[in-house]
Amino acid sequence: MSAWPHLDFSTEQPVYESAHLYLQLIGKLPTRLHPWINHGWHVALRVTPRGFATRTMEANGKSFAVEFDCHGSRIVIGCDSGEATTIALTGQSVAELHGQLSDGLNHMGLPAPLFGAPNELPEVIAFSQDMRDRSWDPDVIRRAHAAFRSVDAVFTRFRAAYLGKSSPSHLFWGSFDLAVTRFSGRRAPLHPGGFPNLPDRVTREAYSHEVISAGFWLGGGGVDEAAFYAYAYPSPEDLAASPVTPRNAYWHKDLGEFVLPYAAVASSADPQECLLGFLETSYDAAAGLAGWPSDLVTARACVGEPAQNFES
Structure with missing residues (x-):
């Protein structure tokens, strides 16, 4: 696959919207299980080689994270005990995924504070009540x-x-x-x-x-x-x-x-x-x-070398 693949918003928008809502469910976990980091950085997901993942969270004496695996079309809950739960993404409704994710977390002895509704969208439906069909590819x-x-x-x-x-x-x-x-x-x-x-x-x-x-x-x-x-x-x-x-x-x-x-x-x-x-x-x-300070930017960073040489 190309590193910079073709994207077509006009035809692919329904799939993007499904992914967006699915990610909102995952993103709710660190809002309720992770200490607040300035500017809300704790809720953001990191890009991984296969998808997007939460920060590591601590709950019920366990460490766990959740990854949205774009290459496997699945959600993976991974725990420090070695346990893992996988949920296939098939275009199910948000309500159905809400139930599957809640069941998966509960099965692993982890909290599932997935109540509420999406953020930053003009019209929202509570996760547990959103029965609309979703598109997936x-x-x-x-x-x-x-x-x-x-x-x-x-x-x-x-x-x-x-x-x-x-x-x-x-x-x-x-x-x-x-x-x-x-x-x-x-x-x-x-x-x-x-x-x-x-x-x-x-x-x-x-x-x-x-x-x-x-x-x-x-x-x-x-x-x-x-x-x-x-x-x-x-x-x-x-x-x-x-x-x-x-x-x-x-x-x-x-x-x-x-x-x-x-x-x-x-x-x-x-x-x-x-x-x-x-x-x-x-x-x-x-x-x-x-009027920002002019000395905050260095030369472009290189792998394995500091941007500035502080040796005398």
Whole structure:
């Protein structure tokens, strides 16, 4: 499979939506079983070679994690005792998966706090009551994961060149986007909140400090294709007029952020270089206008070598 596979939002959207809702179920576990990490980082999922996984959680004297295996179309609950429970993903309703996941956790002697409903979606149905048929296609979800995996590698390299506070590259299941966020170290104005089905207190903690963030999502929200984004909070005046590369990148007025179509990166001669250019130029534009410290960025990171030489 190509490292930068073809993605088609127009035909694959139903499968993306199924995966999004399934991931919301998994993502609820660390919100209730893991200590709160600043900016909600504890709830984000990490990209693995096969899918997306929670952080390790401690409960009932056991350590466990849950992985959404995109290549096997299954959910795997793994425990330090060596026990494992597997749930096949076949396009079952969210309510059915809710019951299967609850049963699997209970069978392993683990808590199953899966009550509630999805976050950050305008119209939601409680997990246990969502009986709607879902679409599933193993090939679609494998290709989507391959794209996320390739993006994660570039985001991680971009993160490594920053000396200030930065998030890891991680997947937020509420909005179904992979994101990496840099911080200036300064407090930000109170965020207005207003995200659908998300408490404002969560949003305001996430945006308590100035950020410049970049991410990738499969489409939606006014962009009907897989795409990358970059924005700052608070957003500096005149950011929209700043030049960024590559030439396919543009300012999306409604979203208030730069957008770069995934297809432009995937079809370029060097996708990694193309994406790094977007990440670096959008950061430089926002950081320059916002007056961020100029000594937070180093040379691009290399494997096995520190970005800076501190030897005398």
